[in-house]
Amino acid sequence: MPALLTVSGATRRFGGVYALRDVDLDVAPGETHAVIGPNGAGKSTLFKLIGGQLVATAGTIAYDGERIDRLAPHRRARRGIAIAFQDSPVFRGMSVAENVMVGAHAITSAGPMSAILRLPRHRREETRIRGLAAQALDRAGLSPWADQPAESLPLGRQRALQVARALCGAPRLLLLDEPASGLRGPERSALAALIEQLRGEGLSILLVEHDVAFVARLADRVTVLDLGQVIASGPFAEIRTDSAVVAAYLGGPT
């Protein structure tokens, strides 16, 4: 089956520094693929190239058989690429459901003017967005808290909310940026279970994560970056004993 996402020769320079150099990576339909590496390895830069927040110095990115590397982020979102950034905000003073509805605006067609004038088109769109949000909340297991203030959720559920917001755009590829960071054991394992469930539903997932146990549990394949380059790629069981990976990142067999 052809890959859903193919990154080929991706390079990004900042002045004289290569944040990424000639990186190849693909995500198969339904695959959970993790990217790991030490601080400064280029993981965030790779995510931003895929999401469109940064433009590559060289290389190509194809999604669903077409190049997307010159598209604006919202066009990539409309094609089905969603990102849950580690630092994406949870909007205080808004309910959990309203927070999730924000995610649907990436894929809706009615502009702000139709919302201000409350045109019929806007009302239809709003009904559709509410429906998408309800589905996303359900998938993320957050329906019981839909009407609560978002800031009242514990951190683990706030992460699930960020995932739900990304799901609200009905993506086929979900990019998760360090979803487990700062979470304690039970919260971490609840989030891992949510990601497993989404994989079971057929979603393709690209995950940046420092927590090696989390990656070992979830990833079908792992790509290891160091100093902007791929030093290993394959199932976790294979890369965990790779000498370059152990030296650069794992610091000893886990």
Ligand SMILES: Nc1ncnc2c1ncn2[C@@H]1O[C@H](COP(=O)(O)OP(=O)(O)OP(=O)(O)O)[C@@H](O)[C@H]1O
């Ligand atoms: N906007 C920028 N300007 C200059 N250098 C940058 C910029 N963004 C990233 N870099 C450099 O590119 C390299 C890769 O950074 P990046 O943030 O992608 O790494 P990372 O693997 O995500 O690190 P971390 O695990 O600490 O988040 C680093 O050397 C970083 O200093």
